[in-house]
Amino acid sequence: MLGALCLACSLALGLSYPTLNRDHGRNLNATSNWHHLGPHKPLNDTELLKRCADERGFDAVTLDEAGTMLFFQGDLVWKGFGSRAEAINASWPHLQGPVDAALRLHHPGANSSIYLFQGQRVWAYAHGHLRDGYPRLIKEEFKGVPGDLDAAVECQPKECVSEMILFFKGHQVLSYDLKTGVLKERAGPANCSAALAWLERYYCFRGTQFLRFDPVTGSVPPRYPLDTRDYFMRCPGRGHGQGARGTHDRCSGQPFQAFSSDDSGHTYAFRGGLYFRVDSHRDGWHAWPLNHTWHDLQGEVDAAFSWEDKLYLIQGPKVTIYRSGQGYQRMEGYPRPLKEELGIEVVDAAFTCPHSKDLYLIHGNTMQHVDLLTKLQGPGAAQAIPHAHVDGALCTAEGLHLFHGPSLYHYASVEVLLAATGPAPAQDAAAIFFKCPAAGGKDGPRGPPHQG
Template identity: 35%
Template sequence: MAQDLISPEDHQSVGVIVQEVDISAAETLDRCEGLEMDAVAVNEEGIPYFFKGDHLFKGFHGKAELSNGSFAELDDHHHLGHVDAAFRMHYENSTDHDHMYFFLDNKVFSYFQHKLEEDNPKDISEVFPGIPDHLDAAVECPKSECGEDSVIFFKGDDIFHFNVKTKAVDMKEYKSMPNCTSAFRFLENYYCFHGEMFSKFDPKTGDVHGRYPKEARDFFMRCPRFSMDFSNHTEREQCSHVHLDAIAADMDGNVFSFRGHHFVHMKGNQSVEGDTIENAFKELHSEVNAVFIYDKHIYMMKGDGVFVYKIGEPHTHLEGYPKPMMVELGIEGPVDAAFVMGKSDVAHVIKGQTMYDVDMMATPRVATNERVIPIVTKVDAAMYHDGGLVIVVGNHLYRFDSPEALVAAPVLPEQHLVTELLGCNH
């Protein structure tokens, strides 16, 4: 009805107004203010997408953007108020492997590589017979974890296990879990989001083990301090799924890991302590790019600057720092990772896919021996640990015997979870 009141010559100006409203909405949506997400799904590259209204957040930090910027047809077929549920079909034996499914009211949209599949959207009842409309949440569950390749659907108190192969539906009762407003599988764990909180659950039984619910922003988003009780940052930083900014270890077995405004200090096998970067390294404030330890000093790189502290209780900021990275290390910043192998005098600095060597005994210091790391596009953090090299990529870490082994490796070795290294026990 309202459209009839707009003359053809007004359509262009109306489009401008709508665009301005959308931009404004993207600016005002702030995941750190506490949002109940409508749906969560991990894309084919392992990046979580958090949906809110007609916007989505990609990854663990960054601003909201319109959902139809990545999945254009969602708005073409529906006035996109919000996505009810979403998941990625990740079963290699399925013809729909790596397809992403979005549920809106009574329709389901199937995308492959961000392109809508032919003849979509379809009725939910056609693609997933026995599954109701207007869902609350959905999550994939492979055979290794659910007995059969399945999708778990949530609507109110009702839980539906949908067998992908036979299309049989098995009703479940999850007594210990709250109603999910969204759910997703990440690093082989299952998470039910309810409001601003989440609980980790067993997909077969719905059992919730451990101290839940927990605040979603503590573990799935890079946000400054906001929880009611944050006298202790340790558990949050040990178990957060947000990727590390930097990590470093000294010869005494101390490990320092940095993420956003916080860091964790692991004192060998004795204790683990979490704190804010600003409290321990007040001149730095927060968010480092790379860190390495050399000669009982910790070198912390942020942007184009290098901060140096003498390790101790407290850490002592050296006079004259920060210095430009080109002056201190002979390389233009920012960089992604850095490390020193044991008692070596060479700092290895990684920038993109390139690794350089810096002789710390030289004057002036110069970045030399440039070589390419072919098996990754970006290293988030790196350190010398337990006699070898550890690199961190996203939520996983990989071990190599030496920097030369990293450069020569044809494929990534066995992956391990970063949370395991940091002592997360759940």
């Protein structure tokens, strides 16, 4: 039933909920946040039509080591957003479908593994190769966990306090702590035929419907369940339109208006009312609407910076502050005028360096310093920089990056920037930060810089 799975640059499963037209079973809102981009099969494809009519749903859903979405049904698996089905054992030898559950488990300091559950046993694969000692009994690999599972999903410490796996079997939800081996029953959605952790969101699939749920409390936001055929597959007469491809395509060369990185390494790139997570390429590259993460935030972000577990988002003459933690919470009294908060009326780019109280505000060809501990004193004197204009700025452990159009300019430090008599050599921002092909057609040689 999976059809041409076209989730690339999809936009909606978080705080921005689509308004479904119940009469037609699809979203007719022209400003929809979900877009099916990438290669598609013809809509008259017999296989596609059959899958879209199939009500069975998925046996299992997970991501592979490279961030490709995997959808299992019967003896088949669909990989990514536009491939045809292939036999499960073509990629994971020694295992015949169907599988009961699947998850990607990340091992610190080592590669991720794909765990496939069937009956009383579990298989662990790394890049298609069966790991030594597998298959094993589930109760031996995860003490106390029963066989014949319905679904499984890993929960990272930042979402579940400690690293654990959530197992689903009928009405029962079990959490298994990977460090202590403690197994507990907990609240959560029942009767999940598949479960998925994707970009810090958790999903439970039931036939052709799915829920988003909190992995700690088990709570489900309003307006769920939704239909997988409107989101996780492309079906004739369903879905949410195409959208502006250049804006959603990280490799389009269109400029990003702002960047920000916090002390935990979460790095965001903002463009046209959307944002990309730069540090989460393990889960694929996706564009999301602002209110997917920052409730009630709309429009475009002109500049952004992080300090002391707070993210400052500047839009025109106003700034909104969100406190980080278990998600982002907008601080009371915001947005408020930028002039009142930072003593400046307009800004093109802003940045702080890791674990620093020093804020730098760029406007035109000048930069001003603000001590965030004593910001009521206002910004310091404007100092010239060797750029007539920059779109965004980002400071990491590897130095300062200034962005203008499709290019970035790297400086070892703020002091090096201020001492420069001309711009640093231009580099391809998309190739370096987003692993896109370079402008000359060569593959981007490296991923995003390490964060502090």
